[in-house]
Amino acid sequence: MMYGSTHSKIDLAIEYQAQVPALRPSIRARRANITVKFQDLYGFTVEGNVDDVNVLNEVREKVREQGRVWWSLEASKGVNWYLQTQLNSTLKSSLKFSVLVNAITLKRLIRKGIPPSLRPKVWFSLSGAAKKKSTVPESYYNDLTGAVEDKVTPATKQIDQDLPRTFPGHPWLDTPEGHSALRRVLVGYSFRDSDVGYCQGLNYVAALLLLVMKTEEDAFWMLAVLLEDVLVNDCYTYNLSGCHVEQRVFKDLLTKKCPRIAAHLEAMEFDVSLVSTEWFLCLFSKSLPSEVRLPFTLFSYTLNILTPHC
Structure with a gap:
């Protein structure tokens, strides 16, 4: 025999089959070694294999589908229907029921994803930022940033380094x-709230807010x-006591849910x-891909403000 008498055809076939995975890696293995780089919706460079890109494309398609739902509701309920979730107590019961339905629908839609084009308006209004801004003169932000532009404090020095x-x-x-x-957003806030001043981690939060809100003033509020x-409270103050509270809650939650x-x-x-600690101080802005952290991690903190009926 060509291969010698010590090897039967069956033995040779088994030996060859055992070597096939090493000689010809699977399609999945080859795809995993293909690295792709591109910029996401917010300008961040994303790097991953083909499977990662396919997953991201599926997520984007779901976001587009959710956007079609938002625009359909906009057409049927009127412009800015999602901003009309809180009306005064003098309205008729039927209107109150309508508001309740809108609030529940809105909360479900937010959890599924807000279309990128609507995020600045929805976040700003439903988070309470618009209401907070309305309590001060219209020129508040410009006056504040102009007044502190040349001021030097420990906070401004740390901001410049970061x-x-x-x-x-x-x-x-x-x-x-x-x-x-x-810098204007961070320095301005450091003078607005001297108890907080500036804490490392806020630079990442403010940067993401700038990317979404488009304007400095809206990001500031x-x-x-x-x-x-x-x-x-006190999450970003000198002793980070609020952050320590979050750590304790997280540890207890981890023990309960993932023993x-x-x-x-x-x-x-x-x-x-x-x-x-970094997760909470940066609101996950350094821990997740931007197309996950922007629609979820920041606005999820404000979701509970929508309405007591939600």
Whole structure:
């Protein structure tokens, strides 16, 4: 025999089949090694394999479908129907019921995703930022940023150090124009609330707000409503006491919902706050892809403000 008497045809066939996966990797394995780079909706560079891109395309298609639902409701209920969730108590019961239905529908739609073109208006109005802005003179933001432009404080020094570290490589944020806009928002707020001043992590939050809200002033008021009305008190003050509260709640939640993971981390003597502190201070802005963190992580903090009926 050609292969010698010690190997039967069956043995050779089995040996050959065992080598096939090594000689010819599967289609899935080959696709996993193909790296693709592109810019997402907000200008961030995304890198992943073909399967990652396919998943992202599926997400985008769902967002487009959700957008069609929003525009359909806009056509049937009228312009800005989603802003009419709170009416005074003198309205008729039928109108109150209509408001309740709108509020429930709105909350469900927000959880599924807000179309990017509507996010600035929806976030600004439903978060309470528009109401907060209405309580001060119209020129408040311009007057504030103009008055503190040349002021030097420990907060401004730290802000200047953090500007080039905030999403380096982004086509707008990592430019002189982007740095200037982000600096005005952060410095302005540091003087508005001296108890907070500036805390590292706020630069990432404010940067994402700038990308979504499009204007500095709207980003400033969104930052104000997050820190003053939505997030845990003292989350960004000097001793970070609010952040420590969040860490304790997270640990308790981890023990309750994922006991095996919690037990494993405890056995390893690993302090989960070493990882999760950044999550809470940056509102997950450094931990998730931008097309996930922007529609979800920021506005999810304001969802509970919509209406008591939701």
